[in-house]
Amino acid sequence: MARMKFLCDAERCIECNGCVTACKQEHEVPWGVNRRRVVTINDGVPGERSISVACMHCSDAPCAAVCPVDCFYRTDDGVVLHDKDLCIGCGYCFYACPFGAPQFPQAGAFGLRGKMDKCTFCAGGPERDTSQVEFTKYGRNRLAEGKLPACAEMCATKALLGGDGDVIADIYRTRVLSRGRGAEVWGWGTAYGPPPQRQQPQQPQQQQPTQRRS
Amino acid sequence: MKPHRTLAIAAAIVGALALAACSERPTATATIGEKTYRGKPDTNPWEAERTVFSAGNFAPGDRAGWEEAMRKRAQAQNEFQRIQ
Numbered sequence: 001m002a003r004m005k006f007l008c009d010a011e012r013c014i015e016c017n018g019c020v021t022a023c024k025q026e027h028e029v030p031w032g033v034n035r036r037r038v039v040t041i042n043d044g045v046p047g048e049r050s051i052s053v054a055c056m057h058c059s060d061a062p063c064a065a066v067c068p069v070d071c072f073y074r075t076d077d078g079v080v081l082h083d084k085d086l087c088i089g090c091g092y093c094f095y096a097c098p099f100g101a102p103q104f105p106q107a108g109a110f111g112l113r114g115k116m117d118k119c120t121f122c123a124g125g126p127e128r129d130t131s132q133v134e135f136t137k138y139g140r141n142r143l144a145e146g147k148l149p150a151c152a153e154m155c156a157t158k159a160l161l162g163g164d165g166d167v168i169a170d171i172y173r174t175r176v177l178s179r180g181r182g183a184e185v186w187g188w189g190t191a192y193g194p195p196p197q198r199q200q201p202q203q204p205q206q207q208q209p210t211q212r213r214s
Numbered sequence: 215m216k217p218h219r220t221l222a223i224a225a226a227i228v229g230a231l232a233l234a235a236c237s238e239r240p241t242a243t244a245t246i247g248e249k250t251y252r253g254k255p256d257t258n259p260w261e262a263e264r265t266v267f268s269a270g271n272f273a274p275g276d277r278a279g280w281e282e283a284m285r286k287r288a289q290a291q292n293e294f295q296r297i298q
Contacts, residue, residue, distance in 0.1 A: 001281070002281050002284055002285075064249050065248075065249060067249070069252065070249050070250055070251055070252040070253075071251070071252065071253050072249070072251065073251035073253065073256070075256065075258065075259075076258055077258075077259070081256065082253070083251075083252075083253025083254055085253065085254065086252060086253045123259060125256065126253055126254040126255065126256040127254075128257075129257055129259065129261070129262035129263070130262055130263070130265050130267075141259065141262070143259040143284075144259040144260075144262035145262075145265065145267050145268045145269060146268055146269040146270030146272060146280065146283045146284070146287070147269050147270075147287060148284065148287050148288060148291075152291065153287075153290070153291070155291075158291050158292075158293060161288075161291050162288075162291075163284060163285075163287070163288030163291070164281075164284060164285060164288060167285055167288040167289070168288060168291070171288070171289075171291060171292040171294075174292070174294050175294070178294065
């Protein structure tokens with residue numbers, strides 16, 4: 001079963017913002033809302049690294065844990081989505097998210113927040129697939145069209161990988177072995193938990209002679 | 215007095231029915247952790263009708279075909295595969 005994940009290779013990201021542009025264009029995201037953005041650390045100094053950040057569709061999504069109206073759900077392929085008809089725009093999910101993924105369009109004067117908007121892994125939302133209503137509320141449903149997220153497919157250097165976790169992990173492993181460095185997978189520990197520990201073979205327990213008490 | 219009593223009973227029955235309509239119905243379709251999703255149900259991507267924009271070779275409802283199409287599509291991100 002597919003388990004959709006994003007993986008950003010900090011060794012390859014050149015901060016071109018192509019992923020951001022692809023996302024905004026594909027889903028016609030309004031001004032002030034960035035479902036994806038590029039974060040650069042050590043900007044302008046040796047060791048500069050850039051990472052493309054969006055919703056990582058966490059295994060145990062903290063946004064869902066704090067949502068007071070329970071509008072989050074997870075699809076069978078591991079994508080965390082939400083129902084905008086239920087969202088009240090409280091902003092709790094924004095404070096809970098370790099990646100700053102939830103976005104809130106300004107819905108009026110005095111800083112009034114609209115309903116939360118975030119990366120959908122190009123999987124739409126709880127409306128009829130590939131319908132106009134789904135597109136208006138959540139953006140294009142590329143997964144239903146047999147495609148992967150636009151940001152990952154558009155990435156020129158293939159720094160951003162998207163798709164089944166096992167497949168993209170294999171791609172990344174091949175890449176790391178080829179170049180011999182840069183094995184760090186940014187954000188995966190936070191989003192999907194620590195890697196599973198290898199089980200040590202259990203040593204047979206020696207039977208202790210039992211003492212009888214009279 | 216009797217018409218008033220009948221009217222009161224009828225009003226009570228109508229009120230009870232009206233309040234029953236306000237009760238919350240469980241709509242859970244998927245959960246994350248201990249939370250119960252209360253929104254609208256969603257359909258799976260492999261169940262969608264094909265459109266002119268559809269890629270891959272899978273019929274609506276063919277989950278295995280959809281997953282295979284996704285795997286093939288993901289390999290397009292693997293330049294080690296593409297340059298061979």
